[in-house]
Amino acid sequence: MKYSKLAIKILEYEGKEIYYDPVYHGRTLKVFGIDDDPTRVIDYIGDQFLEKEYGLIFFDTRGKYPKEKFDTIIEMEDNKPTGLDPIKMVKKGLLKDFYTASTIIQTIYGLDRSLTDKLYADILGGKVKSVADAAKSKEQYGEVIREVYTSLDETFFEGEVPKLGKSILVDFGKTYSISTVGMAFLILAAAVKDRRSTLIGIDDAAVLFYTTPGSAAIPLLTQPMRGRVTVLGSRYVAENLLNIPGPTLVLYNDPDLQSMIYEANGVPQGDMRKHVLKGEGAFVWRTTQTLEVDFGKLPFEG
Template sequence: MKYSRIAVRLFEREGQDVFYDPVYHGRTLKVFGMDEWPGKALQYFVGKYWEIGYGTVVFDTTGTFREEGFDTVIKVKDGEGTGLDPLALASKGILDGYTAATIVQTIYGLDRTLTERLYADFLSGKVKSVPEAAKSENKYSEVIQESYTPLDEAFYRGNAPEFGKNILVNLGETYSVSLAGMAFLIMGAVIRTRRNVMVGVNDAAVLAYTEIGSAAVPLITKPLRRRVAILATQYALESVMNLAGPSLLLYHDPDTQSVVYETNGVPPGPMRKYVHKGQAAFIYRTPETIDVEWGRWLSNPPGSLPAPP
């Protein structure tokens, strides 16, 4: 089989290698594994896509991803600023105004009428940031204030980051799942049209668990030419498993492995094998059937990544 230039080798087997090819298999790859395995897999894919000149955007909820090679590192800490204010970003032309208003709508539960009013106030220059919107005398301020906290206030502070080619969003130092979801959604909107990029998430289930975080998933998994999304997770969350695209099953407990197989439509019997440490199963659909490839997983990341593009 002929593979595209953005295919990545998964297994090294005698006589035949197994590749994940986004062009053939689907633009979103879901990786399931326990303990450190999802992070190892994501580190591996980052290195491989750097080798072919791709940019990378990584969301890391564990706080263990290496910063080496990333030209932008955004750290989300409780009580500290990130500069990720959607309205302020729109003022700088990084987001469009309506997208920024809908982000505020998603985070604070505005209805359509209040969202339109916020957008109109942004266009007229009356409101230039989320804190200003929260303190305004308009009706949308009352709704925002119902869930607006000092953590939110601090989160929006600061200058906008320089969104480079390779971005690491470190979410491992916040205890607030709401702040993590906000950063995920806002950054997902910032990068939603990028191409020649691999977007990686670990842990995808943690970020997709809330309504705010789940709103970001379509932004980063939208099929685009020259774009790849890798969603790595320890948890078999239905909203992640049901996304279109192949799955890479790494070592996990038997129940989770069984759920992953069943969700992907793999019938019981010879097509299912228990995946041991250092092994993996690559599950993908073809026009005729479901295929499962087994082998030794290549990812035992070296001490240092290749140089970024």
């Protein structure tokens, strides 16, 4: 169904066009497939939303997306300064307030509520002006942070705070530390979570959601919000992704994995569970009363 101006064609079947409409189907679309298939679908969807004058914010774990679509490119590497210090980002207006910065540090380093409140008070009082200051502090929160704080962390928070334009590509293709990936993902998710007229692409979502900080970013980017669409792409059929509300696009994959996706979406056994072949897709979506599955071919070559 083409319900709103945000509807885009995602499948074709016997002359019929099948649309994904975020307003009607749900604002978080999950895409499961193998190899580069999820990437190609997200890239295609991104092009459609660029035509609608939406900004694009893509988190790319594999370094696969073309860079010319973006006005801000953040290339992440291990042991490379990023400037993503949440305390400094508040001062630059990229994060809402110092309590947000405190809770990000809490999530990354496992502070309890009382230590987080103490850290927040010290930030407000000017005693702590950066994550490095917090790690060096003689307060108890400093001791807790230092238990897991490494030279990679120290370097990560150094550097100038980046400028974030309308369209942002965060390239994790050269990053091997999953901790670094998780920290960057959470911090940037907090920075862009309130943006409207924006398509957020997350690929590979299972990788980015793997760590505790990464998991904390899930509700920030998937909570329904007018003017925002989120597409989660993955090569892993992970339970935490399957449980996120929203429609699902099933691409070519092993039969047992396709079956797991159908099962998680409540699709009954039988003809509705069509085996998706290469170049095809099954679009699984719900209304308040029904479950629907639309089959077809992808609307692009390859």
